[in-house]
Amino acid sequence: MNNGLRKYHAAVWDEPLVMEMGAPGRRGMLFPDAEPELESLAGDAGGLVPEGMRREKAADLPELSEPEVLRHYLHLSQETLGMMGISLFGTCTMKYNPRIAESITRLPFVADTHPDQDIETLQGTLEVIHGLDEMLRDLTGMDRFVFQPGGGADAAFLHATVTRAYHQAAGALSQRRKIITTAQAHPCNPATAAAAGFDVITLPLESEGYASVEALRSVVSERTAALMVNNPDDIGIYNPHIEEWVDIVHEAGGLCFYDHANFNGVMGRVRARELGFDACMMMLHKTFGAPKAGGGPAVGAYGCVSELAPYLTTPVVVKKEGGYTVESSGAARTTQVREYLGNIPVIVKAYSWLRAMGAEGVKEAADLSLLANNYMETRLLEIPGITKGLPHLDEYRMEMTRYSLGELTEETGVTTVDVQNRMVDYGVDAYWMSHEPWFIPEPFTPEAGEMWSIEDLDYWIDVIAAICDEARTNPEIVKTAPHNQPIHRLEGSGLDDPERWATTWRAYRRKHGSGAAAAASEG
Amino acid sequence: MANSTEEAKNQMLEAIGVHSVDRLFEQIPDEHLTRREFRLPAPLTSEVALKRHLLDVLGKNETCENNLNFLGGGVWQHHVPAICDEIWSRSEFLTSVWGTPSSDLGRNQAWFEYASQLGELVGMDFVGLPVYSWGAAVGHAFRMAARMTGRTRVLVPALMDPQRLDVARTYCGFPEQEGHLEMVAVAYDPATGRLDLADLDGKLDRETAAVYFENPSYLGVIEDQAAAVCRMARRRGAEAIVGVDPISLGVIAPPSDYGADIAVGTTQPLGIHMNGGGGVGGFIATRDEERYAREYPTLQVSLTDTIVEGERAFGLTLFQQSSYGSREEGKDWTGNSVYLWAIANAAYMSVLGPTGFEELGRAVLRRSHYAARRIAEIPSVSVEWPTGFFKEFVVRYDETGLSAAQVGARLRAKGIFGGKDLSGDFPGLGQSALYCVTEVHTRGDIDRLAGALEEAVCA
Numbered sequence A: 001m002n003n004g005l006r007k008y009h010a011a012v013w014d015e016p017l018v019m020e021m022g023a024p025g026r027r028g029m030l031f032p033d034a035e036p037e038l039e040s041l042a043g044d045a046g047g048l049v050p051e052g053m054r055r056e057k058a059a060d061l062p063e064l065s066e067p068e069v070l071r072h073y074l075h076l077s078q079e080t081l082g083m084m085g086i087s088l089f090g091t092c093t094m095k096y097n098p099r100i101a102e103s104i105t106r107l108p109f110v111a112d113t114h115p116d117q118d119i120e121t122l123q124g125t126l127e128v129i130h131g132l133d134e135m136l137r138d139l140t141g142m143d144r145f146v147f148q149p150g151g152g153a154d155a156a157f158l159h160a161t162v163t164r165a166y167h168q169a170a171g172a173l174s175q176r177r178k179i180i181t182t183a184q185a186h187p188c189n190p191a192t193a194a195a196a197g198f199d200v201i202t203l204p205l206e207s208e209g210y211a212s213v214e215a216l217r218s219v220v221s222e223r224t225a226a227l228m229v230n231n232p233d234d235i236g237i238y239n240p241h242i243e244e245w246v247d248i249v250h251e252a253g254g255l256c257f258y259d260h261a262n263f264n265g266v267m268g269r270v271r272a273r274e275l276g277f278d279a280c281m282m283m284l285h286k287t288f289g290a291p292k293a294g295g296g297p298a299v300g301a302y303g304c305v306s307e308l309a310p311y312l313t314t315p316v317v318v319k320k321e322g323g324y325t326v327e328s329s330g331a332a333r334t335t336q337v338r339e340y341l342g343n344i345p346v347i348v349k350a351y352s353w354l355r356a357m358g359a360e361g362v363k364e365a366a367d368l369s370l371l372a373n374n375y376m377e378t379r380l381l382e383i384p385g386i387t388k389g390l391p392h393l394d395e396y397r398m399e400m401t402r403y404s405l406g407e408l409t410e411e412t413g414v415t416t417v418d419v420q421n422r423m424v425d426y427g428v429d430a431y432w433m434s435h436e437p438w439f440i441p442e443p444f445t446p447e448a449g450e451m452w453s454i455e456d457l458d459y460w461i462d463v464i465a466a467i468c469d470e471a472r473t474n475p476e477i478v479k480t481a482p483h484n485q486p487i488h489r490l491e492g493s494g495l496d497d498p499e500r501w502a503t504t505w506r507a508y509r510r511k512h513g514s515g516a517a518a519a520a521s522e523g
Numbered sequence B: 001m002a003n004s005t006e007e008a009k010n011q012m013l014e015a016i017g018v019h020s021v022d023r024l025f026e027q028i029p030d031e032h033l034t035r036r037e038f039r040l041p042a043p044l045t046s047e048v049a050l051k052r053h054l055l056d057v058l059g060k061n062e063t064c065e066n067n068l069n070f071l072g073g074g075v076w077q078h079h080v081p082a083i084c085d086e087i088w089s090r091s092e093f094l095t096s097v098w099g100t101p102s103s104d105l106g107r108n109q110a111w112f113e114y115a116s117q118l119g120e121l122v123g124m125d126f127v128g129l130p131v132y133s134w135g136a137a138v139g140h141a142f143r144m145a146a147r148m149t150g151r152t153r154v155l156v157p158a159l160m161d162p163q164r165l166d167v168a169r170t171y172c173g174f175p176e177q178e179g180h181l182e183m184v185a186v187a188y189d190p191a192t193g194r195l196d197l198a199d200l201d202g203k204l205d206r207e208t209a210a211v212y213f214e215n216p217s218y219l220g221v222i223e224d225q226a227a228a229v230c231r232m233a234r235r236r237g238a239e240a241i242v243g244v245d246p247i248s249l250g251v252i253a254p255p256s257d258y259g260a261d262i263a264v265g266t267t268q269p270l271g272i273h274m275n276g277g278g279g280v281g282g283f284i285a286t287r288d289e290e291r292y293a294r295e296y297p298t299l300q301v302s303l304t305d306t307i308v309e310g311e312r313a314f315g316l317t318l319f320q321q322s323s324y325g326s327r328e329e330g331k332d333w334t335g336n337s338v339y340l341w342a343i344a345n346a347a348y349m350s351v352l353g354p355t356g357f358e359e360l361g362r363a364v365l366r367r368s369h370y371a372a373r374r375i376a377e378i379p380s381v382s383v384e385w386p387t388g389f390f391k392e393f394v395v396r397y398d399e400t401g402l403s404a405a406q407v408g409a410r411l412r413a414k415g416i417f418g419g420k421d422l423s424g425d426f427p428g429l430g431q432s433a434l435y436c437v438t439e440v441h442t443r444g445d446i447d448r449l450a451g452a453l454e455e456a457v458c459a
Ligand SMILES: Cc1ncc(COP(=O)(O)O)c(C=O)c1O
Pocket: A091, A092, A150, A151, A152, A153, A154, A186, A188, A230, A259, A261, A262, A283, A298, A300, B334, B335, B336
């Protein structure tokens, strides 16, 4: 690569599966009967399991020493790109995860606490939860936050179940069967609404970049249970009629939920309550500095107005004389989305992030993320083959913009999947293309956030530009990418074939025979 | 924030061609902008101040390290091998988001190793990536069973963690809704703590989609009628779902041995700290049959190939049936979950190996039975089901004249977190508490507990 970009090659360890490693009799962790007298006092351990319930055949796990296990997983970590390079993975607000919060949450007063400890022994945890609750109330105007939902989708599910409990209490659940969302809303909104037993109405995208007020009106009725939407959407468009939407749904007796996963661009400027929403959700593993962790542990912080508080998942943390306590309400028995108080380490990380940022910092972060996105846009649109999603809408986009590589594909045959696979050859994390449905041909959705420096943004853009150039001069290299990663491109034809898929080694060996396994390991 | 310097901001403003950042927010109507003066606390701008603050606040917690802890009930204090923490906290794993199968090969392989090893423990060969919690796994398993059988009722054990039950119920909806699942409790035999098979038989009918039971039960009892329960369920065309503690599976028979169709449970004991309840995760495992595989709500990775002959890769299988692929037409929903913990789980299972699990199981059995015996010797204290349990057992205080809360408070004063108070959740068990004893407890710890308990109830 002589395009001025850095040399890069991922670590290649050709690492076998852990199940193929080790040797019989080798041990990694010992739990000796350090106290043999326990045997005489408690009886033979085998005999303590009722007849017929003893494990007869040891589990077929690998037999390894501790250093081998450590080295194996260190190798696997090195074969994972993560944020070692630049990651502008849109819709997920990739930002730095302060290591101070990582190190604090590994200490015993977070890590080695039990959720059923007496409340007087968990005052620190409760103070953090309550503190974060208060700060999020300030930012959104809601009356109470809970942190049980194990992700953004789980918070959407909580909303769907709160909606259910609310209408059920009013005797209106059999009538109010419809939840309205939009085609740009994240898939978790319609999916959780359906899982909570509602029919889903999805409003289509219209030429202004959102569904029209008329479209909403035409589906709202006395059968409406709730509206579930995000704003701005992932294309970078803010629906300016959102207050009217909320009014229309309220007039019909429905609840309004603001999926605030795209909070990064509006934080400090827009408050969900002031727009009329009854509830909102923010992602602590996205906006609030907690790591993405390859898919959690995560928290969808769910906030609502006091009218909905009786239906919240429990326990909730409340302030009392000289400290904090927890309360539970009976109504929660149909809105309990997860056991206990939530992913405490993630909550502590978010609390820590907000305490470090303060109100000015939060606002500045929103400013910087819009600046960075629009800065990127000016440069990306100079690259031939790249167009802006919904190009007729020329107002400045919010914290992310969706683009199209459709023209490049038409000209060169190189697709957005090809480009994604080629980016990683430059040590840059693959971008997010688009959630379903794709409105935009060959989409990609970078999100700059506030953390990446101008040099990082420029480098990312340079990589995209270099790949678009390659698409014209050497399309094969893009279509067969990656070349600098531990393995080549996935050949996925067997993934949905029941004769071939294998989510476990056991299934793989059965379906492919030991011969296939041996051939694969020689590769 | 790297771009917070005036130079950087100006450079970006200039490139965009605007004078003020406010211009960039032009899509937001003026009347949507808040006029509020925020009341967030003043920022702690230095790491040193932030650290001090966090230590001050969180330092108010008591921990299970500086107290002697016997709380369990679904979140258990097991030894966490140091390498588990070392591995999951690697920046590469910690900060990864999605990537490609090539660039995030290592993480995907670790996930496959999680599923493969868990599959060996439970004796199943189709394993999804983890869900939020045990309760969530039960809820999804119920919905899978309902879709497979077209039936509308699920049976649950009367002795089940009330919170876990609430989570599962949340997945079942209300009677006035289409697709609602009715939950019916199956009684237990008071003499043994095991399921009452006659009651089960009476409640199993043509509308029963699934029979759910736990092994060991919430109160620690090993369900030695497991094979009969599964047989009864199958005979009536219902799915047999078992909830297991995976750490017990070095010494207790795997679900496949007694004919369970779906195994669910928690991943927390496999190398994850309790984290005040934040360490939980749930798993779903079945036989690799299309009937089951096509109902999974989760993402899962499959071992597959690359375009180069003989080279291995890991790709998502059955993605289209997830909510990412099909929105409301998908199977339930999925999203960020606890995938990082799956990596720690994989490391845990491989560092223990078959012998480690067996040895650990034996150590837990010995210590917990020793503890039960010592406690049963205390005057006016009794153990409800003193044999046939794993790790946990119920201690009754009724004859002491004290409430479980009072006993707990007296133990706490001695630096001991006694068993979990069951009196509110299970009035049928009187004033009682659920004690958990694991490999972290020494004989000395158990003797200390017995002494303190004796003092507490005799004082
Ligand atoms: C707008 C929006 N809503 C909801 C979610 C779902 O969040 P999670 O993956 O944590 O379940 C996302 C995920 O990125 C999102 O972008």
